Amino acid sequence: MSDTENKLVKAIKEKGKTMEAEMSFFDHLDALRWHLIRASIAIVLFTILAFIFYDFVFDVVLMGPRDPQFFTYRMLCKIGDMLGRPGLCIDKIPGKIINTEMAGQFTLTINSCLMAGITLGIPYLLWELWRFVKPALLDVERKSASGFVFYASFLFILGVLFGYYIVAPMSVSFLANYQVSKIIENNIDISSYLSTVATLTIGTGIVFELPIVVYVLSNLGILTAKNMRAGRRYAVVGILVVAAVITPTPDIMTMLVVTVPLFILYEVGIIVAAAVDRKRLRREQEELANHHK
Structure with missing residues (x-):
């Protein structure tokens, strides 16, 4: 076989490998698309459910704070009564909720139902993403x-409950009761609320997904427990910044x-990072022992 024929055969083989890799890539994209479609359908169903029970969603849940x-x-x-500090008791939320747009109340219905659908659909979205990633993992990674x-x-739901029962009511109460001057009356637009x-x-x-992010980054070798301990002082500053962004109030x-x-x-x-580090070290020691055998 001549050099030209050898080069031709080699080029055909390389092209075949490239096409196979491209097909595999597009197969993964197609699989991801279907996972996202199913997650979107779940969110739409939860949105429809929220629309069916809209009176409860709006009057009880959204307007609760x-x-x-x-x-x-x-x-x-109750805590104020036990501590002898009646100032902790919040007995009124001043201000009037208003609508300033022609389609404001219709948009409110759509947005609030969609927000409820997304919140309820997040766990299913996570499950679909896990189903997509799972086949690519090794047995050890899959188990861990x-x-x-x-x-x-669990962390997302815990964060939502913390935000709804602690952060949101405290922020709403502070902002509604805050006055620059008594001559200014609060008329709060419903979309702003x-x-x-x-x-x-x-x-x-x-934000409560932080331990999961740490777990992923630790498994990728990007983050270690040692680095996190060393950067604790910087983390405190970052946490204060995040807290300032999350809470739209200057209330300390x-x-x-x-x-x-x-x-x-x-x-x-x-x-979590320390546990991942220990597992990685144990795995490396086992691989080293098997290599010496």
Whole structure:
């Protein structure tokens, strides 16, 4: 066979490998597309469910932090009574909720139902993403990450509850009661109120995924427990910045209420990173022992 024929055969083989890799890549894209489609369908179904029970979603859930009888405010009153500090009790949320746009109330219905659908659909979205990633993992990696959906969903739900019952009502109460001057009356646009509650609630749920992010980065070798301990002082500054962004109030008490759980999550992240480091070291030692055999 001549050199020209050899080069031709080699080029055909290389092209075949390239086409096979491209087909594999597009197959993965197609699989991911179907996972995302199923997750989108789930979110749409949850959105429709929220629309069916819209009176409950709007009057009880979304407007809850504006009700002086909201669970958080009642607990603050009880704590204030026990500590002898009646100032903790919140018995009124001033201000009037208004709509300033022609299609404002219709848009409110769509946005609030969609927000509820996304919040309820996040755990299913995580499950679909896990199903997509799972086949590419080794048996050891699959076993170590088997609880991903449960822990990620648990942390997200915990963050949403913390945002809804702690951060949102404290922010709403502070902002509604804050006055530059008594001659200024608060007429709060409904879209502004909804945006504030949604950002605080869903945003806190996302922030609570910090241990999962640490776990992934630790497995990739990007983050270690040693690095996280060394960077703790910088992390405190970062946590304060995040808390300031999450809470749209200059109230130091609200910021501290958000900062403490975030710092605890950072410490949990260090524990997670340390566990991953130990597993990696044990695996390397086993591989080294097998290599010597």
